[in-house]
Amino acid sequence: MSISRRALLGAAASAAGLLALPHAREAGASPDPARERIRQRNLPNVALVTHEGEPVRFYDDLVKDRVVAINMIYTSCKTSCPLTMANLVRVQKLLGERMGRDIFMYSITLDPKVDSVEVLGDYAKGFETGKGWKLLTGKPGDIQNLRRRLGFLGSNRETDLDKDFHTGTVRYGNEPLVIWGWVPGVAEPESIAECLLFAQASKPGEVRVAPSFTRSPSRPAPAESDSDQGHEHKHH
Numbered sequence: 001m002s003i004s005r006r007a008l009l010g011a012a013a014s015a016a017g018l019l020a021l022p023h024a025r026e027a028g029a030s031p032d033p034a035r036e037r038i039r040q041r042n043l044p045n046v047a048l049v050t051h052e053g054e055p056v057r058f059y060d061d062l063v064k065d066r067v068v069a070i071n072m073i074y075t076s077c078k079t080s081c082p083l084t085m086a087n088l089v090r091v092q093k094l095l096g097e098r099m100g101r102d103i104f105m106y107s108i109t110l111d112p113k114v115d116s117v118e119v120l121g122d123y124a125k126g127f128e129t130g131k132g133w134k135l136l137t138g139k140p141g142d143i144q145n146l147r148r149r150l151g152f153l154g155s156n157r158e159t160d161l162d163k164d165f166h167t168g169t170v171r172y173g174n175e176p177l178v179i180w181g182w183v184p185g186v187a188e189p190e191s192i193a194e195c196l197l198f199a200q201a202s203k204p205g206e207v208r209v210a211p212s213f214t215r216s217p218s219r220p221a222p223a224e225s226d227s228d229q230g231h232e233h234k235h236h
Contacts (some may be wrong), residue, residue: 032178034178035175035176035178038175038178038180039059041149042149042150042151043058043059043063043149043150043175044058044059044142044145044146044149045057045058045059045060046058046138046139046142046145046146047138047139047142048062048108048136048137048138048142049117049136049137049138050117050134050135050136051117051120051121051123051124051134051135051136051137052117052121052134053117053121056134056136058146062104062106062134062136063175064175065175065176066103066104066174066175067102067103067104067172067173067174067175067196067199067200068103068104068105068106068172068173068175069088069091069103069104069105069106069170069171069172069192069196070105070106070107070108070150070170070171070172071084071088071105071106071107071108071168071169071170071171071185072107072108072109072110072147072152073085073107073108073109073110073135074109074110074111074114074115075109075111075114075115075119075120075123076111076114080168080185080186081168083168083185083186084168084170084185084186085107085127086127087185087186087187087189087192088105088107088133088170088185088189088192089127089128089129090189091105091189091192091193091196092105092129092130092132092133094189094190094193095193095196098200099130099131099132099133100130100131100132100133101132102200103132103196103200104132104133104134105129105132105133105134106133106134106135106136107133107134107135107136108135108136108137108143108146108147109135109136109137109143110143110147112137112138112139112140112143113140115137116137117137120135120136120137121135123135150171151171151182152169152171168184168185168186169182169183169184169185170182170183170184170185170192172192172195172196172199173199174199174200177199179198179199180199181195181199183195
């Protein structure tokens, strides 16, 4: 069953993780307290390493001033992870030149003891991830801190720490504009791409869709978003 854009973009609500927040202030205005609150509470500047062996800081090097999509994976996963990764490869192709220029993707391992730089590098090659998409590992404690702060939490406390029960969702957002939301990792690639383009929109309410985003006659076009700018959008 297709997931409509109304279902993906229309439901304005507070979500587990980042809360509904107003749109960022105009350029040149005083620092936005909402943006700073999100940074301090949900975007820890932990040290990570990319699948290419580059040391990075999560906030300073990967998220600050960017439009991003973030998901959690581990390379030995045989269920949701490969499905989500393959789907995001399709999203990557739809976004084209925007990847690595306007929009960035990050896949963070839930199994850093096993998923070394070399293992993640091979995993990335297997899926043919491209420019602007980094797979990340780090210290186990930092990974757990990052997972929880980003809101990748299980509904059951007993299974929350079991990576086999991890959520298959994607956290996306525009960090400087304080726009954050969730989308299922196996939603239609066109819908995920549209969520990212929505987040990238430079004006309140503007949604830019690449003309190459076509749909088959059997797949209805998504309904117009009835969401209010400045809210978080949570998708099921």
